[in-house]
Amino acid sequence: xxxxxxxxxxxxxxxxxxxxxxxxxxxxxxxxxxxxxxxxxxxxxxxxxxxxxxxxxxxxxxxxxxxxxxxxxxxxxxxxxxxxxxxxxxxxxxxxxxxxxxxxxxxxxxxxxxxxxxxxxxxxxxxxxxxxxxxxxxxxxxxxxxxxxxxxxxxxxxxxxxxxxxxxxxxxxxxxxxxxxxxxxxxxxxxxxxxxxxxxxxxxxxxxxxxxxxxxxxxxxxxxxxxxxxxxxxxxxxxxxxxxxxxxxxxxxxxxxxxxxxxxxxxxxxxxxxxxxxxxxxxxxxxxxxxxxxxxx
Numbered sequence: 456x457x458x459x460x461x462x463x464x465x466x467x468x469x470x471x472x473x474x475x476x477x478x479x480x481x482x483x484x485x486x487x488x489x490x491x492x493x494x495x496x497x498x499x500x501x502x503x504x505x506x507x508x509x510x511x512x513x514x515x516x517x518x519x520x521x522x523x524x525x526x527x528x529x530x531x532x533x534x535x536x537x538x539x540x541x542x543x544x545x546x547x548x549x550x551x552x553x554x555x556x557x558x559x560x561x562x563x564x565x566x567x568x569x570x571x572x573x574x575x576x577x578x579x580x581x582x583x584x585x586x587x588x589x590x591x592x593x594x595x596x597x598x599x600x601x602x603x604x605x606x607x608x609x610x611x612x613x614x615x616x617x618x619x620x621x622x623x624x625x626x627x628x629x630x631x632x633x634x635x636x637x638x639x640x641x642x643x644x645x646x647x648x649x650x651x652x653x654x655x656x657x658x659x660x661x662x663x664x665x666x667x668x669x670x671x672x673x674x675x676x677x678x679x680x681x682x683x684x685x686x687x688x689x690x691x692x693x694x695x696x697x698x699x700x701x702x703x704x705x706x707x708x709x710x711x712x713x714x715x716x717x718x719x720x721x722x723x724x725x726x727x728x729x730x731x732x733x734x735x736x737x738x739x740x741x742x743x744x745x746x747x748x749x750x751x752x
Contacts, residue, residue, distance in 0.1 A: 599638070604638075606629045627649070639672055643668070646669040647666065647683075647690070651690060688711035689724065
């Protein structure tokens with residue numbers, strides 16, 4: 456027997472009466488908490504210990520959030536690598552590093568607070584996100600730039616979890632945040648994400664308006680926003696397919712694949728471009744070429 460159970464029995468069987476549990480109820484209470492996977496009194500009340508218990512009780516939720524956090528870091532590393540290759544100015548790299556640090560710190564804060572507030576309960580990843588999103592705008596009212604970065608990344612997490620409806624109110628509030636125009640990169644990313652949600656809802660006119668505004672910002676500094684521009688081609692191709700402009704969609708995606716590979720090599724976005732290209736070829740009736748592209752991707 457190790458860990459909490461060993462400490463519980465050690466206290467119950469202590470030779471000195473003053474070191475034992477004060478009552479049967481106290482002894483039973485710690486045993487019940489141990490069976491539930493909750494923190495036990497005999498092990499103290501340290502933050503690291505409570506967080507460890509929280510992670511064990513919420514393995515799925517913490518696992519999802521951890522994967523997403525690692526994905527964010529990986530994307531940031533790739534973005535910085537591409538920035539070096541394309542000689543993007545130094546301040547862009549510094550801003551990206553600051554963004555990753557802010558998101559990392561807030562992610563840790565999210566789960567620390569969830570551990571403290573959710574004692575004895577099991578929280579899902581979405582519940583942790585919802586609590587954090589609700590308090591975000593108040594918490595960062597005096598630091599809007601940081602708050603806007605974090606809100607944008609929380610919206611990304613919602614989208615990655617497939618909870619598009621959960622992302623909408625966060626994105627709408629973010630785009631209405633006073634002074635968001637002073638943070639044009641975040642504004643563009645938020646418009647782009649909301650455009651994808653609106654497109655999936657069938658609101659194509661608003662989706663196109665949001666998408667065009669985001670892409671126009673990135674196109675104003677194409678070298679600095681090379682990654683975002685290349686990724687946006689997949690969504691742009693969806694608009695073209697919806698308008699049955701298959702030849703334009705096919706040409707756009709084929710060019711995007713070439714440019715993306717030249718910029719950063721094969722990655723998830725290249726795979727997504729091949730999938731969209733295959734669909735466009737099928738819709739255009741070019742079945743043999745669609746099979747070839749599906750195998751190539």
